[in-house]
Amino acid sequence: MDTELFPRERAQIAPGAVHLPDWLDGDRQRELLRACREWARPPAGLRTVRTPGGGVMTARQVCLGWHWYPYAYARTVADGDGTPVKPFPAWLGDLGRRAVSDALGPAQAADAAYDIALINFYEGDARMGMHRDADERSTAPVVSLSLGDACVFRFGNPRTRARPYTDVELRSGDLFVFGGASRLAYHGVPRVLPGTAPAGLGLTGRLNVTLRVSGFPDAA
Numbered sequence: 001m002d003t004e005l006f007p008r009e010r011a012q013i014a015p016g017a018v019h020l021p022d023w024l025d026g027d028r029q030r031e032l033l034r035a036c037r038e039w040a041r042p043p044a045g046l047r048t049v050r051t052p053g054g055g056v057m058t059a060r061q062v063c064l065g066w067h068w069y070p071y072a073y074a075r076t077v078a079d080g081d082g083t084p085v086k087p088f089p090a091w092l093g094d095l096g097r098r099a100v101s102d103a104l105g106p107a108q109a110a111d112a113a114y115d116i117a118l119i120n121f122y123e124g125d126a127r128m129g130m131h132r133d134a135d136e137r138s139t140a141p142v143v144s145l146s147l148g149d150a151c152v153f154r155f156g157n158p159r160t161r162a163r164p165y166t167d168v169e170l171r172s173g174d175l176f177v178f179g180g181a182s183r184l185a186y187h188g189v190p191r192v193l194p195g196t197a198p199a200g201l202g203l204t205g206r207l208n209v210t211l212r213v214s215g216f217p218d219a220a
């Protein structure tokens with residue numbers, strides 16, 4: 001994949017939305033992949049998500065900290081096996097704050113107490129429609145880490161699913177952070193590019209790890 005003449009550069013895609021290519025090196029990608037494989041195991045493992053309107057998401061998902069299901073959060077896998085959601089590890093919160101600091105500056109990261117991870121697994125022709133991450137109470141930036149196959153990530157605006165949007169290619173190890181004026185921007189994954197994962201990673205398909213701050217009281 002890395003055959004460009006010039007290295008890919010960090011880019012601001014919209015106000016508060018930054019793409020940092022190759023943020024995770026090969027070792028870090030392998031570590032995160034190992035963790036994803038553990039998180040994906042039952043109980044409270046990888047599941048198919050169904051929407052209230054009868055739709056089925058083609059990317060399968062597992063959550064940490066709080067379990068997201070359309071369109072709320074719970075402490076148990078309310079739309080699956082009913083077991084408690086897996087804990088959100090402290091190291092993942094540290095990784096999230098480091099990501100925000102590198103993307104948006106240390107002031108944005110200082111109070112960001114990440115407590116939710118959504119791990120999406122794309123295989124075959126899985127994709128994700130344009131949507132907003134709007135079920136959290138916190139306005140802290142969303143952190144997105146990609147592993148495996150590259151994808152087209154469509155990043156839009158907070159008003160409409162339609163244009164204007166920008167298509168960004170996210171590759172294994174890339175970081176994308178969106179906060180501030182872009183925190184509630186519509187975004188989605190119209191296409192995964194099969195067979196583009198780094199040879200040494202050992203993953204067929206694409207994993208995306210999205211970190212969010214709930215802003216919920218602990219006992220909620």
Ligand SMILES: O=C(O)CCC(=O)C(=O)O
Pocket residue numbers: 118120128133144153187188189208210
């Ligand atoms: O897979 C991605 O890059 C996007 C995931 C996403 O938009 C989400 O989990 O809300």
